[in-house]
Amino acid sequence: MAIDTATTKEKIRNYIVQSSHADADKIKDESMIFREGFFDSMGFIMLITFLEEEFGIKTADSDLIEENFESINAISEFIQRKSQN
Amino acid sequence: MSTRKPFTKDIILLENVEAVVSNIIEQMREDVLQRFKRNGAVVGISGGIDSSVCFALAARAFGPEKVLGIMLPEKDSSPDSEMLARELAAKFGVKAIKEEITGALSGFGCYERRDEAVKSVFPEYDPKNWKMKIGVRQSGLFSNLPPVFYLTIIDPEGNVKDKILPAREYLQIVAASNFKQRTRMSMLYYHAETLHYAVIGTPNKHEQEQGFFVKYGDGAGDVMPIGNLYKTQVYQLAEYMGVPKGIIERTPTTDTYSAEQTQEEFFYQLPFNLMDRFWYGFENGYPPAEVAAVMGETAERVESLFRNFERKRTTTEYLRMPPIRNYYRG
Incomplete structure (x- = not known):
């Protein structure tokens, strides 16, 4: 089942804002969430758990690369790809 | 004009180990006794x-008769640990006792809580x-992504399985395992108080700086004589003070989980001799390109590494902080 991209991004954004305690205005779709320090190691583990539970995907070792998680845009594309597989 | 020395691989080495040891033991006497x-x-x-180095420093600072090792x-500890600790105590002529903490840990539910998370x-x-x-x-340390933790299990035939640890299970395993370090620290304070000694x-x-310790567990104590020394420098002190070879040559382990595990694979992700030099470059503000040239890396990878170091230092600040109490400023 295709997931609406806008809805996906909104869910991811809401999660990031809530869990990182960051100012919502500072988190854009293209913000580099790790480089800019919104998340640490524990935040990353929790993000993976959230994505797996929310979108029903399974993260493999080979998925753990910056290109898949660096921003809301990247995560959304990653979710779309995983959902199609 | 900057007087900073050019970055080299040897920049980290202590030039006068004897003087460093003398200064540390003098400071330990002043802090603990005075x-x-x-x-x-x-x-x-x-x-x-x-x-072992702290033990040797304490023996030099206070005299062997004023130190207790x-x-x-506990049941997951390596048998080598006790054997080497006994050899150390004998070498420095210091009394050493054994306090087996498995019973206390069972009482806390340490193993049961940990195993429940593993089984899930x-x-x-x-x-x-x-x-x-x-x-x-x-491989993760040169990436801009923080590391994730893996859980590894090994069956009696030696077959290994591992999986990325989900958040809840990770937190439960770590929280349960931290009973070990906190129980040890409780026991150290028991003996310190009965003898009117410091820990x-x-x-x-x-x-200290990367947060590889348990708050109020092994991160506690009254003085930390090697808290500002790189691992390479700790080894220099060990050689100088005559710490037994078996200890110097042992690979640093966490000695926390039932399967053997080096500190490198648990936390640091780099051998200590490399970690020391990169961290030195980072904390002393050397440009990544200068460090990269000496260490045989690319400037881009060292930039990522330094960003990781900065993130580690920032995100572990909570561990190093005492409780904040200045809420009322009347």
Whole structure:
């Protein structure tokens, strides 16, 4: 089942804002969430758990690369790809 | 004009180890005897390099008769740890006692809580004869992504399975395992209080600054004599003070989980000799390109590494902070 991209991004954004305690205005779709320090190691583990539970995907070792998680845009594309597989 | 020395691989080495040791023991005497008014020191000895160097420093500072070494094994501890700790105590002529903490840990539910989380990831895990550990993958330190933790289980035939640890299980395993370090620290303070001694904290500079310790566990203590020394420098002190070879040559381990695990695979992701030099470059503000040229890396990878170091230092600040109490400023 295709997931609406806008809805996906909104869910991811809401999660990031809530869990990182960051100012919502500072988190854009293209913000580099790790480089800019919104998340640490524990935040990353929790993000993976959230994505797996929310979108029903399974993260493999080979998925753990910056290109898949660096921003809301990247995560959304990653979710779309995983959902199609 | 900057007087900073050019970055080299040897920049980290102590030039006069004898003088460094003298300064540390003088400071330990001043802090423990004069300032804290304590009569000596207790040191938890694990057979690892850090606690051994602290133990040797304490013996030099207060005299062997004013130091107590305490071995604190539990059922997952390596038997080598006790053997090496005994050898250390004999070498420096210091009394050492053993306090087995498995019973206390069972009382806390340490093993049961940990194994419950492991079984929720691997239902086939049998704590009676399987081994487990958690750790990170080494390749991650040059990436902009923080590491994730993996859970590894090993069956009695030696077959290994691992999986990325989900958040809840990761937190439960770590929280349960941290009973070990906190129980040890409770026991150290018991003995310190019965003798009117201070507790020597044994973390080195990396453990302190990267947050590789348990808050109020092995991160506690009254003085931390090697808290500002790189691991390379700790080894220099060990050689100088005559710490037994078996301890110096032992690979640093966490000695926390039932499966053997090096500190590198659990946390640091780099051998300490490289970690020391990169961290030195980072904390002293050397440009990544200068460090990269000396260390045989690319400037881009060293930039990522330095960003990781900065993130580690920032995100672990909570561990190093005492409780904040200035809420009322009347």
